[in-house]
Amino acid sequence: MKIVITGGTGFLGLMLARALIKRGRLTAPSGKQAEIDEILLFDVAAPPTRPAGLDTRVKIATGEISDAARIASLIDRDDIGIFHLASVVSGEGEQNFDLALRVNLDGTRVLLEAARARGSKPRLVFASSIAVFGGEGMPASVGDAVKQTPQTTYGVTKAIGELLVNDYSRKGFIDGRSVRLPTIIIRPGKPNKAASSFASGVFREPLSGVDCALPVTLDAVMPVSGYRTAVENMIRLYELPAEKLGNDRAVGLPSLDVTVGQMVESLKRVAGNRHLGEITVAPDPFIQKIVAGWPVATNFRRATSLGLAADESLDPIVRGYIEDFLS
Amino acid sequence: MKIVITGGTGFLGLMLARALIKRGRLTAPSGKQAEIDEILLFDVAAPPTRPAGLDTRVKIATGEISDAARIASLIDRDDIGIFHLASVVSGEGEQNFDLALRVNLDGTRVLLEAARARGSKPRLVFASSIAVFGGEGMPASVGDAVKQTPQTTYGVTKAIGELLVNDYSRKGFIDGRSVRLPTIIIRPGKPNKAASSFASGVFREPLSGVDCALPVTLDAVMPVSGYRTAVENMIRLYELPAEKLGNDRAVGLPSLDVTVGQMVESLKRVAGNRHLGEITVAPDPFIQKIVAGWPVATNFRRATSLGLAADESLDPIVRGYIEDFLS
Known part of the structure; x- marks a missing residue:
């Protein structure tokens, strides 16, 4: 099977790619474990030199995540799994509202549409963030049942992404999961x-x-998480059967x-x-x-009950x- | 001042227009009460005959809410107020996912951008819905602090609209409010x-x-509300000073x-x-x-404390x- 990692040449993308190479297999859309024969790292720009620890299965492609034709050309197999990490980050999003909406919101929609177009209902892990929380009504400790009133444009686009991943999954277009990351x-x-x-x-x-x-x-x-734990949790969440997640596919990671x-x-x-x-x-x-x-402060009872790891x-x-x- | 009502030839749009004609004035972007000299009812199609109870101040225009150039041409004054009611409804959204996203999500973004482009920070009331709630985690009684896990595409687009209205307001692009309607x-x-x-x-x-x-x-x-009460509440919410709403501009109406x-x-x-x-x-x-x-079941303590009406x-x-x- 093929794995696409958007934002793939970023730190988490590379660490994830290395972990997937070591692992060798993942659950395919068929529901069965399959050998990974290609890992595509998609990003807005390629690193000047090829990062270490990647073998020939790993390919690098560049482009805009909001470019529908480009993204469709990468989601070119039915036996595919997707990790969607591409994102404008918090500080940048506050300084450039339009860029945050184009990359984080339009880009996510483009990717979800490309995955839906396969018809094979691929699994997709969306990197969300604790920045979905905020505002006057936020309780002292947040958890998966807390209302999201983000106070950054970044957080807003992540909250919207969670809603879209839930609905694309509910409609049977994909088998999505959102991983709500603390600071890594x-x-x-x-x-x-x-x-x-x-x-x-x-x-x-x-x-x-x-x-x-x-x-x-x-x-x-x-709230922080070590990157080793975060990468392990992204893979564990990918591997969880959908029925364990119920109708809210967004899980806050232990921190x-x-x-x-x-x-x-x-x-x-x-x-x-x-x-x-x-x-x-x-x-x-x-x-x-x-x-x-x-x-x-966060509670992550749901993550723990789902078998996710903690530092x-x-x-x-x-x-x-x-x-x-x-x- | 000019008032634009999207979905304006629908039932609630017409009742709102009639109420605004009777009222005659509304708070302009300047913060001062101003005479309403035009009410534009924008909708995807015009009714076959001109609805009763509308005087010459009321104009009707048709087009697609997701057509950016068309919408920009209607938001043509700085002294403007907007009621955004245009929407694909719940049953239709479940049957036509793409239409729901185009009208409810793209359309709302187009309208928010047109309002932002004025630079006058117009007030905007967005018609949301109790359909933003749902799912396994929903408590027996919902309120303004409850997490939104909608189980219809319609509800998802409304939850996203609330997030966008909050963020456009936080960034100072508009002065938005979302009115979460029960069944009217x-x-x-x-x-x-x-x-x-x-x-x-x-x-x-x-x-x-x-x-x-x-x-x-x-x-x-x-949960239901009579239309007279709902229209009155849309106007009251429009008229509330922004500081009374804090950083969550979405208010669930009494039902x-x-x-x-x-x-x-x-x-x-x-x-x-x-x-x-x-x-x-x-x-x-x-x-x-x-x-x-x-x-x-809903609690609407916040709405009541803000002076909204109840049946x-x-x-x-x-x-x-x-x-x-x-x-």
Whole structure:
């Protein structure tokens, strides 16, 4: 079977591709396990050099997710599975409303239509976000039954995506699932335009000997998940039989609710004798406002009951990052 | 100022236009009350004869709500107010998914963009529906804080519309409000393709001496509102200052939770000596399934605290219909 990963050359897309290569098989639209013979990483631009850890099964294609003809040309087999990660992120969406709607809303619709057009009812995992929550009515702890009143355009497009994935699934056009991601740490490389980008930077920059200025205060709380766990959960959610999900296909992932101060403590604990860049606090009102609108605590009883994985604590996440990217 | 009513030649659109003519003034984008000098009823088709009760201020225009150039040409003044009622209804949306998305989702986006393009931040009232609720997780009684997991495509497009109206308002592009309508009774004329159409038919057909076959059983519960109350509430919600609404601009209207059996009793009580067509029960699985997915009870504390109106009971609704349409 073929796997398409949109946003595929991004960090999570690449980690997912590597995990799928290692795994070798997935459930096909037929309901049976099938060998993966192609993984297509689709993204708006290709990386300058081919990322490591990808074998010849992995192909890279570029284009606009909102380009219906282009997307239809990629969803070219009935035995296909789709992971839809392509997205404008939170900070960028606040700065460019029209781009967020085109990529996140139009793009998702284009992809859902291409999947529907196959007629084989392919499984599709849509990457949603805890940014679907927010607003005056948000309870202290959010969960799968909480009303979504997002306070960023990014969050709005994710909430709309969840609704569309539910309805395309209800109508039998696809077999969709939405995975509501907390902030995923620790992303290697450069900061991105997500308002949560500092939650990786606070580890990544100091570990590379680079100073890091935090745009929020140390008492800011964020629900986070390690990337290994997040990738594992995307695959587990893909593999779950539809009947286990019922008629709400969107599942909030387990997360650790941690303060930024706890992130710094974990970094120092795990880093041991490594030389660390300096961490300073330099609040940025734009970032602070976005992050303050997100939930600070989540319950993930449904995810746990569905067999999704959870991180034990921050320390193994930091150790995993050092192992994967700094060894 | 100019008022645009989409779906304007439908029943609620016409009743709203008549109420606005009587009222004469409304809050303009400037925040000040202004004389209404034009009411534009926009709809996909014009009625064969000009509806009664409309003076020369009222104009009728036809076209597709998803036609961006057409809609932009109608939103041609800065001093404008918009009531967006145009919609594919519930039963039709279930039968024609693509039409529901084009009219209800694309059409709403086109209208929001046209309003945004004015730059004057016009007020806009979007007609949403209790069909935004549904699914396994729906509580016994719904309210403004309940998660929306609609189980019809119609309900999905309404939930998406609420999210977009919130975000366009948050970004300062418009000053929007969504009015979540229960089933509105008693609509004159012919049955439409709404799954709830029988809730008007059960009164309307017998009062016209026509037999009526109910597609649901007598114990089916429906939240309903009389049209006079619904129109009054659309205007009250339009007139509310934005700060009273906070960051969730969608308000569930007060409703009466009544069984179909109670509708029949009210009809007989109010009809007195009139000859009534016969009512029979002939369950239709398609209609029953849609209606059973909707909430059977609502709380509307927020609506009440905002000063929106409520019906006292069914009897005055039936009397009002006889007065307005059968006298």
